[in-house]
Structure formats: C-alpha cells, structure tokens
Amino acid sequence: MTASPSLPLLLRVRRAPGALRGRWTLVLTAGGLVLVAALALLAPVLAPYPPLATDLARTLRPPSSAHWFGTDELGRDVLSRVLYGARTGPVVAVTVVGVSLLVGTATGLAAGYCGGWTDEALMRLTDVFLAVPALLLALALTTVLAPGPAGLTVALVVTWWPWYARLVRGEAASVTGRAYIEACRTLGLGHRRILLRHVLPNASTPLLVQASTDVGGVLLVASGLSFLGLGPQPPAPDWGLMVEESQNYFTTHWWLGTFPGLAIMVVAALCFLLGDALRDRLDPRHTPRI
Amino acid sequence: MATAADAPFLDLRDLCVRYGTADSAPVVRIDELTLSRGEFLGLAGESGAGKTTAGLTVLGLTRHTGARVTGSIRLAGEELVPAPEKRLRRLRGSVMALVPQNPAAAFSPVLPVGATVLRALRLHGCTRAEARRRAATGLERVGLPVGHLSRLPHQLSGGQLQRVAIALASALRTRLLVADEPTSALDVTVQAEICALLAELRDAHGTAVLFISHDLALLAGLCDRIAVMHQGRVREDRPAADLVAAPRADCTRRLLAAAPRPGAAAAPGPGAAVAPGPGDIAEPGPGGGRGEEAAGA
C-alpha cells in the first residue's frame, strides 16, 4: 500500500515559497535601502543639475530626455531635487529612530530589569512624554529654534522614544523572569553584564523589527510635518516640502508632486517590508532547523 | 483480508514516517503493530525513539508538520494513510482521541474548559442538551465537580485539566485513546490517579488505549502489552509481564535498568543509594529531534 503522492507534494509546494519569500524579501529590501543610501551619498555626482538652480526659461516642463522628472515652477530639475531630497527626509528618519532607540532602550532596560520603584518612576516619565502631541511640540520648537531639520528631529525624538522604552521594558521584564537570568544572578554575575550580555540580546528581536518599520513611519510623519512647513524651509529640496509646493499645480502638472511622493512611498515601503522580513528571520520560532 | 470481527481494532503495517525528501531515513518504521478493542498497549522508548511520532501519526496529526507517511494504518478496517483530512477530522474525537502531554496547551486559555468540551461534543453531532448532559456525566466519572466546567484553564491544576481531557474522551465515547506521556508533567501521586482513570475508561467503554511513556515501571503496572521502540523501530512487542521479567532487546534492558524497583530504597549503599543502572555514561546527541533519529536509523 503506498500513500497517494499528492499529499507530500502539495505540502512541499505550499511550503517552499514561504521559505524563499522570507529570504528574498530581506535581500531585496535591504538592497533597495542600500541603493537609496548610495543615491543620497552620490547625489552631487548623479544629479544632472544643481538642486537649487532656477531656469526661468524652462519652467513647468513635463518629463523629457533633458529633465527626466520634468521641471518645477522655477525651472528647477525635479530629478535632481528628488535625489538631494534623499539627504533630508531619510536622514531625519534614521536619526530620530537611532536616538529614540538609544534613549528608549536604556530607559526600558533599566525599568524592566530593576522593576519595583525604578520601573514605576521611569514608566510614569515615559507616560508624560507620550502625552506630548508631536505636532504641537514641533510647532513650538520651530518657533523657538529656527524651523528646519534640526527642530523636526528633536520634536520627533521627544515623542518617539517612549514607545521604545515601553517595548523594551516589556521584553526586558519578561526575559528577566526567565530561569537563565536567575541562574546568572545565583552565579554571581554583575548587573551590567547580565543586562548587556543576556537581557538585551534576548530582548532585541522585536526591537530591531520595530526600528526598521519605524524608519518608514518616521519618514512619513516627517514628510507630513515638512508638508505643513515645520521642517526644512524653501528652497531646500525636501520630499515633503516638494509635495506641499506642488499643490497648486497638481491637476495640471502631475510630475511635480508625483515623483517626490513616490520617493516617500518607496522608501517607507522598503522599511516596512524590511521590518517584516527581519521578523521572519529573527523570530526564534522561525530559526532554521539543524 | 480478515473480516472486521476478528481483525485487530488498530492495525499498523509497514508504517514509515519521514521528514524531508522521500529518500531520507525514516523516523518511524513499524513493520507490524496491532491493538485490539479494550486493550491497553504501552509504547515505550527513550526520548527520540519515535514513539510520539508514531502515536501522532495514528491520529493523522503529523501531516501538518510535513511528515511523509507511507504504509498502512487500519482503524476498524478503514485505511487511514491516504484518507482525506476531512475524514480524519471526523474520526478524531468521535472514534479516536489524544490525551496530550501538556493539557494546558490543549485548552484555549481564554475560554472556560466547559466551552471547549461542549464545542467538541457539538461538533460531533450532539444537540446542546445532549452535550451538556454528556459533559456532566463525563466530569462525574473522572471525579470532578460539574462546576469546574465554568473555570478557565489556568484556574485548574495540571492533573485536573488532564481529567477534563479524559472526561471529554469519555463523553465522546472514544474507542481509541492515544495518551502521549499524559503524566510526565504531573506529580507521582496525580499520575497514579490519572492512570487509574484511564484503566476505568477502558473497562467501562472497551476503549483501546495506546499509552506512550518512557517509564517502563509505570507501563508494567498498567498495560496488557508493551512495545518497546528504539530508533524508530519496534524492537520488542510482548505481554507486559513477560517483557519485564525477561527482556530480550537491549533497549528494553536499558529502560528496565533505569526503572525503580521495589526495595531499592530499603538497602541504600554506603554514602549513597544509587541503584545499579546505566550509571554515568554520556548522553546521545541532540535529543527529541528528528535529526538524531534519522542519523541513527
């Protein structure tokens, strides 16, 4: 008696794409983001025109061989501006996430590992920060500081780090309760060593996933704030700002808003996909069998 | 082929379970293993011997894990290996059921255990009133108050949850019960109670029980027959008393040496009371894994 061959075959066909998809998403999204970084770095070399050079003889030209993405109302080359734009929005996003990650992780680790009174105090502090509306703070900061990427970054960090603190605190608290952390204590290892070598690595998977997804999220929010005029100021080449400036022309000159908008979308999507792919790779339940 | 009347209730022939490709080494390779109605069969073996895989394969539960099953599993004359999943799902619960190692994982943590029990009964064609009545009788039989049905799983102890699982099997009038180390997570005192319940269930309904365990002493006191597995194969399959009194296979001897004997405590050696046994020899490789079994087979 032999089993019907269709069953194992079916299983194999159904399983294979999942495994492959995970690996390829990771490679492709990471590759895409590296490409974006390269474009930003090489913007001065790659851009066909200076991003701020106006040419009033050639305003609002549709895409052509001379201007691939067309020109704007001041005759500036949209492609060059989009390329240079990769130097503000994404940089703001990465900085915000990086700093939030540092501050949030430190706070969350301390709260989750120490527990008790420390935990209570630190978490109430993060609650206070969570209650701050990002938009209002950005408005306030741009009136105090000069409006620009710096103020935007500070405003976003202030409102973003508490989320990391909460995430890390939860993970750290659950890891701290595990037997191997208790074993480290009974073996007399120092707190710093336990925190950095045992708690942090075991709490880090959701953190990395969250961070890569958040770069996309912060980029969207930062672009939104730029759109409202709270970020880089004209004539700076910033994607959010470019979308805002294209508003009056949107129905008649589609290329002005479409290309910076697409840039935001592609980079944000890459970040989200990378987050998903990382989750699949790093989740212990997905570790490849030996 | 024999008629249904004299054929064994469960009949495994040339059963092979593989993971990976069709030519990989089988994790389970059983040439012949049978179980009659009302029989209590112990399936013994060290971890990684393939006993759990064999038990779950009978229930069709290894399919989801990507196992390739070949050979024949006949339950009351019906061939199960190529049977469609839908048919197996109908059989599980009504005809055959699993008593899991970890009962806490078998109940939804957010539902009262009664909800799980009633749903299972309703799925197998009971009316609402009938389901309630049967659940109550089942619980009574395992010695739990009916009120326990409205408790959440974490409000019951491991032993109580295991009783509810058995009550469910009893309410479903299951005819084949696969008990996968049902007591290894429990205290010895609770273990004795659970085993007594399973024996009662067998006596009351003529349920056939496949009891998987690594503890030969436990099986010896419980089973009519014991099959000992090693590296995926059944090495010895004899009446329990014979097997314990005169083991033939090496793996049986090893298991016996590890089992407690009466009077072992009465005469502790000097300094320590270590029973003569396999002593302090090195462990086999990563256990509980298919890799090890596959490599050994």
Place this chain on the structure above:
Amino acid sequence: MLEARDLTVVYGGTTVVDRVSLALPEGPYGLGLIGASGSGKTTVARCLLGLVAPTHGTVLFRGADVGGMRRPGPYRRAVQIVVQDTEGALDPRMRVGTAIAEVLRAHRMVPRGAERGRVAELLADVGLDAEHAARHPHRLSGGQRQRAAIARVLALRPRFLVLDEPTSALDTTTQARILGLLDRLRTEHRLSLLLISHDLAVVERLCRHLVVLHRGRVVEEGPLADVLRAPRHPVTRGLRDAVPRLPL
C-alpha cells in the same frame, strides 16, 4: 553547614512555607526534600539561595545569617542551584562554552587566558566533549543541557548544591544517567546535595535522609529507609505508594 531555621514565607496573605527547619552538613551528603506540587519545596530552595527573603526565620551559612551578610561572596559561590531543564537555565543565545567562561571570568576563578582549558575540563567532568562548548543550548539534548548547566555551576567550586527537580523533564534512562553523574560529582567534589523532587524513586537514588513537605510544613523527616519502611504521615505513604515499580 547550610541551615534553614524556622523559615516562614508569606506571599500576599498565603503562608507558602511554614516554620521549616532543615540542615545540610558539609559534603559528601544527600538530603531529599519531597512533596507534591504546591507544597513549598521550591520556595524553600529559593530561600536557601538567598533569592527570596523569608518573612520569618533565618538561613545560616557556616553560622552566619545570610540576610545581613557584609561580604556575601563566599556564600554566593558556595551555594548553587540546578533547576529543571524545561525552565531553560542556559541563555538560548549564548554558546555553552561562553556561558561557562563568563562565570569563571566574573569570579576570577582562573588566570586570564586559561578559561578555555578550564571550560574543557569542566565539560569533561560532566561527561561532555570539548566540542560541545561551541554549541548553543538548543543543539544539545535535554540530558546534555542539564550536564552543561551542572558544569557551569561547578565552575564556582560550590560546597552545597540545591537540585530542584533536576531530572523531571528527562526520560527515565537519561534521568538515571544524570543521577549517576550527580552521585559521582558528590564524591569527587565533596558536595552536599539537597535534592528536591516529587518522585521518591529519584530521591532514593541519591539520598539517605528525607524531609517530607506538605502544605509548607515538614510533616516527616528522618533516615530515608526508616521513613519508607514505616511512614507516619499519610502524605508520605501516598508519595511512597504512588511510585510505579517493576513487579519482582
């Protein structure tokens, strides 16, 4: 001598441990602490390790109260615990060798650079190969993981070893091997063992003295053989009779 005197632990109004006293003399020695789940065994262990501060009563290490110790280093090193494997006493992300070396380094047990050799020695002592040092815990079998956990604890050259259900997650053959290992280590390292279990079959392989715990109280204690021959308390009798034994 490691001694618990009148230990009482109250958690949120419930008395988990009620006036428990027991003593572990210097090794080699074996004391069995037995009771059903929920009898307070693990809480007693955690008190002895200093992980739980008793509500009343004291834990004395060589005569000194561990609660108010100024220099707890010697006590910390001398009293160690091995828990059930399912609890995962080894960091899943750390190689076994690294985990052992880290303990050696933290207590400066060996000169710098000598850690690798000492790790290999410790692994050999528990019946593992030096090759196992490079593995992560999930690449070891349950028995091997338990051996690795024991090696890590031995790195500190402890005098008292609390074994909290050390073999409950293992099959009977592996269980017998680990108990055999513990017995050998006890003699070689002159260890004093406190073996906590619900299973008399396990306890009787390593211990000659027995303490029976029931609902946080000591209900019976004495030489193991005497207690088993004529148990005075029904709980002891239940635990004794529940152990499945081979017919002979």
